[in-house]
Amino acid sequence: MANSNTSTLNSIKSLIHSHQTRLESLSKELKTHKLMLDSIMEADKEYQEIADTAAKAIKLKSQAKQKVLTNPEAKSQMEKIKDQQIEIKELKIALSDYLSQYVTLSGSNQIESPDGFVYDIVYNAHLAKKKQD
Numbered sequence: 001m002a003n004s005n006t007s008t009l010n011s012i013k014s015l016i017h018s019h020q021t022r023l024e025s026l027s028k029e030l031k032t033h034k035l036m037l038d039s040i041m042e043a044d045k046e047y048q049e050i051a052d053t054a055a056k057a058i059k060l061k062s063q064a065k066q067k068v069l070t071n072p073e074a075k076s077q078m079e080k081i082k083d084q085q086i087e088i089k090e091l092k093i094a095l096s097d098y099l100s101q102y103v104t105l106s107g108s109n110q111i112e113s114p115d116g117f118v119y120d121i122v123y124n125a126h127l128a129k130k131k132q133d
Helices: 002-043 045-068 072-106
Strands: 110-112 118-120
Touching: 002 045
Parallel strands: none
Antiparallel strands: 110 118
16 A cells, blocks of 8 residues: 555656656747747837837836825825735734635635535645755
8 A cells, every 4th residue: 555655656757857857848939939929029119119118208207107096085095905915914814724624624625604505625835945054
């Protein structure tokens, strides 16, 4: 039985490594293609003229937005938005921790809400490079 688990684990590790390698390779290729497309677009005079006009419009819009945001009512709303974004982030972190504890204690990856809906508890795993100290 242990040999079967080791074999399965090695197969999964191999799949993880091959998929990670392919993701890295595709990401590099994608970056190259995007740079090539940017080069083509920069060489087109008509595109450059329109892009310059759009950049000027974006700059004007940004300036107008900054002017509006100096309004006390807008500042108040921005502060409320920031506070609520922070609260949402904190609640999501706490909920994730509680869900992990629930799965560990109950052995179930589903939970029923007070109004009768059944939710699956899902995890989104990804690889992150370990920071070197």
